[in-house]
Amino acid sequence: MLKRFRLEEPExxxxxxxFLARHGESAxxxxxxxxxxxxxxxxxxxxxxxxxxKNIAGLDEVKLDDGVIHxxxxxxxxxxxxxxxxQERLPAFVRMEKNVANIRVREVGTLxxxxxxxxxxxxxxTVLMVLGAKLVAGKSSSRREIxxxxxxxxxxxxxxxADEILTGIRVPLLPSHSAVAYLxxxxxERPSVGVALFLAVDGGGKSIADARIAVGxxxxxxxxxxxxxxxxxxxxxxxxxxxxxxxxxxxxxxxxAISDLHGSQDYKExxxxxxxxxxxxxxxxxxxxxxxxxxxxHG
Amino acid sequence: xxxxxxxxxxxxxxxxxxxxxxxxxEIDVEPHELLLDVIRDRLGLTGAKRSCDVQVxxxxxxxxxxxxxxxxxxxAFEARGRExxxxxxxxxxxxxxxxxxxxxxxxxFQCGFCTPGMILTAKTLLDExxxxxxxxxxxxxxxxxxxxxxxxxxxxxxxxxxxxxxASSSRI
Numbered sequence: 128m129l130k131r132f133r134l135e136e137p138e139x140x141x142x143x144x145x146f147l148a149r150h151g152e153s154a155x156x157x158x159x160x161x162x163x164x165x166x167x168x169x170x171x172x173x174x175x176x177x178x179x180x181k182n183i184a185g186l187d188e189v190k191l192d193d194g195v196i197h198x199x200x201x202x203x204x205x206x207x208x209x210x211x212x213x214q215e216r217l218p219a220f221v222r223m224e225k226n227v228a229n230i231r232v233r234e235v236g237t238l239x240x241x242x243x244x245x246x247x248x249x250x251x252x253t254v255l256m257v258l259g260a261k262l263v264a265g266k267s268s269s270r271r272e273i274x275x276x277x278x279x280x281x282x283x284x285x286x287x288x289a290d291e292i293l294t295g296i297r298v299p300l301l302p303s304h305s306a307v308a309y310l311x312x313x314x315x316e317r318p319s320v321g322v323a324l325f326l327a328v329d330g331g332g333k334s335i336a337d338a339r340i341a342v343g344x345x346x347x348x349x350x351x352x353x354x355x356x357x358x359x360x361x362x363x364x365x366x367x368x369x370x371x372x373x374x375x376x377x378x379x380x381x382x383x384a385i386s387d388l389h390g391s392q393d394y395k396e397x398x399x400x401x402x403x404x405x406x407x408x409x410x411x412x413x414x415x416x417x418x419x420x421x422x423x424x425h426g
Numbered sequence: 427x428x429x430x431x432x433x434x435x436x437x438x439x440x441x442x443x444x445x446x447x448x449x450x451x452e453i454d455v456e457p458h459e460l461l462l463d464v465i466r467d468r469l470g471l472t473g474a475k476r477s478c479d480v481q482v483x484x485x486x487x488x489x490x491x492x493x494x495x496x497x498x499x500x501x502a503f504e505a506r507g508r509e510x511x512x513x514x515x516x517x518x519x520x521x522x523x524x525x526x527x528x529x530x531x532x533x534x535f536q537c538g539f540c541t542p543g544m545i546l547t548a549k550t551l552l553d554e555x556x557x558x559x560x561x562x563x564x565x566x567x568x569x570x571x572x573x574x575x576x577x578x579x580x581x582x583x584x585x586x587x588x589x590x591x592x593a594s595s596s597r598i
Contacts, residue, residue, distance in 0.1 A: 131435045134457035134503065164499050165480055175435050177457065205493075229569020230547065231496045232481055316482050 129168055135178045140186075140292055144266040146178050148290040156180055156292055158201055161228075161236035162244040186294060187237075189213065198296040200239025200263075204228075207238060216300060219307035223254050228316070239293045245348065247282045248317035248389070253343030254309045255296065256351050257325040263295040264288075272297065279348035304328050305337070306414035308406040311344070312398050318344045319389035322378070322402035326410040334363045340374070340403065345395040346383035354381060355403075364411065371407045375400030442506035446471070447515025455502040462486050462497035465512060473513035473542040484570030487543035488512055494547050513542035516549070524594075525549055525587040534583030536574035544570050548584045556592055560585065 135154075137143040147154055157163060157177035166172050180186065180201065187201035189210045196216060198207065207213060208224040227233055227241075227250055241251050242262065252275060261272040264287055278285050287293065301307070305327035313319035321343040327336045338359040343349035355374040359367045379396030386392045439454040446469065455464060465471050465488065474497055477485035481496040488497045489511040490504075516523045525545050528534065535541040544567070551558060551566045558566070563584050572580060 129458040129460065131437065131456065131458050133435055133438050134440065160501065161481060161499065164501070168479065168499070229481070229484070230550070230566060231484065231487060231494050231569060234490075234493050235495055235500065 129164070130170070130173055132174055133176045135176055136182050137178065137180065138182050138184070140183060140265045140294060141267045143178055143180050143183065143292055144290045146176070147292070148267070150176055151289065154178055156243065158240040159203065159236040160240075161232050162240065162246055180292065186239075191216075192297075194300060196298040196300065198238055198298065200242075200293045200295050201237050202239075204233035204236050204238065204241075205230075208233065217258070217298065217307075219309055220254055220258070220298075223250050223309050226250070226311075238296065242278065242296070243285060243287065243293050245279055245281075245283050245285050246317075247347055248313075248319070248344045250309070250311060250318060250321055250343065252279060253321045253323045253341045253349040254307070255298065256341035256343075256349055257307060257323040257339040258298050258301075259325075259339070260296050260298045262293055263297060264291040265294045266291045270294070275349075276351050282347040301325075302327055304330065304332065304414050306410040308410040308413075310402040310406050310409075312402060313344070313389065315389060320345050320395055320398040320402060321349075322399055322406055324403065324406040324410050326407070326414055328411070328414050332415045334361065335359050335367050336361075340378055342378055342382040342399050344389075345399065346385050348383075350382055352378045352381045359407075367407070367411075371404050372400060374407075375403040378403055440503045440506070442503055444505045444507065445509045447511060457501065457503060459502040460498060461488065461495075461500045461502045461505055461510075464502040465497060465510070471512045471514050475539055475542070477539070478571075482569070482571070483540070484543040484547060485540050487546050487570070489546050489550065492550065492553060494550050511546070513546060516545065523549070524590045525552070525584070528583040528587035528590065529580075532583040532586055533579045534576070535580075536572075536576050540570060540572045540574075544572070544580055548587070551584070552588055552591060556595075557588060558584070 135146050137146060154176040155174045157179050186199045188199040189202050190197050204224050204227045208221055213221050238251055241249055256275045260275050262278050263272055280286055307325050309323045311318040311321040323341045325339040329336045338356045340352045340355050341349055355377040358370050358374045379399040382399055384392045384395040438457055441454050443452045462474055462476055474488055475485040476498055477483045479498050481499045486496055486498040487494050491508050525548055547567060547570050563581050
């Protein structure tokens with residue numbers, strides 16, 4: 128059962144930030160509430176004030192802005208999944224969004240809330256990491272952009288300052304001859320392992336021009352695995368195919384997997400390797416010059 | 427995460443008006459009140475059930491402006507100015523909705539605890555996709571759990587309702 132709290136409903140980022148600055152740890156930003164209310168109902172955490180930021184205009188926009196895709200922090204998972212702009216430009220992201228939790232959570236839960244709450248068993252952060260996204264944080268007097276890799280500090284912990292609010296996510300457009308794949312595995316309500324891969328091939332489609340790999344859900348926070356990426360970059364397809372198991376092993380080792388209800392550390396590391404291999408073949412097929420995934424596709 | 431605070435918080439009342447099954451209600455709610463409790467305990471509509479209490483099972487499903495939400499984890503003030511539909515509001519003038527008829531005809535429920543949530547979620551599906559495949563039904567309904575495990579009959583009921591609704595709309 129929820130304990131009593133007060134509700135504040137600011138209409139600007141500045142006012143919301145001022146509330147946070149004034150009330151410190153006794154207040155928390157509230158958007159969809161799909162994560163926050165669960166822990167409050169359990170009595171694990173209690174706030175004197177929730178600051179509902181849904182009355183701040185414009186924070187749920189999804190638009191193409193100066194060559195970058197801007198995702199408003201208050202856009203719900205359902206809104207993102209049904210955006211025609213995203214279906215055209217970032218279909219892998221759309222497919223991930225369509226499979227977040229269930230229809231009721233997607234209807235209410237927001238992307239910004241998902242990222243800010245930093246629950247380890249979540250999908251969006253891992254995908255945004257290989258997309259090269261930056262998170263926009265605002266407060267009363269300033270705003271800054273944070274690369275996704277720097278945003279997650281630990282389980283349930285981000286680098287947002289006490290009076291900062293995540294206002295949007297900026298995702299660069301994908302280059303031609305590239306694709307993104309996101310594969311996840313789990314048998315509980317939340318995912319146990321998530322692997323995201325961005326792959327770009329050269330003009331002829333014969334070799335790997337660029338690769339970005341991120342692993343999520345297995346440990347405290349999603350993690351970019353550059354050591355595994357460098358193994359693939361510049362290699363021809365046949366050689367990269369031979370090396371992908373090794374890249375998966377490196378990714379598993381570096382993923383900071385922990386043993387918990389979702390599985391043992393060894394088990395999760397093995398699944399990372401399996402999923403990376405599948406993601407590689409899926410993404411490679413889609414980023415071929417003749418492939419249907421040109422410009423980034425399918426998860 | 428922040429620490430648990432024990433300070434007493436003063437009450438705050440938020441006046442809201444909302445439409446429930448077509449009837450306008452004006453009530454005061456406290457910020458921490460959940461929509462499920464307001465609907466069940468204050469308005470006496472007990473079709474929506476509290477079960478898992480963590481948005482996983484779908485027994486507390488209500489429609490907010492036609493879209494399914496978990497009322498066990500939705501603050502009641504969020505319904506201000508919006509339309510709520512519960513299972514009690516689905517039949518029109520005493521006539522059951524085709525989904526309700528199909529669930530009866532095809533044995534789409536056993537104990538019945540999950541049924542209001544199942545039917546309201548299925549209504550959302552058919553509103554946006556009047557002719558779903560079995561796979562689309564399974565995908566859409568995967569967040570609604572039936573512990574009698576009567577899924578096959580539930581899917582058959584939804585397919586039958588879709589067929590019936592399509593046939594009646596093509597007659598108009």
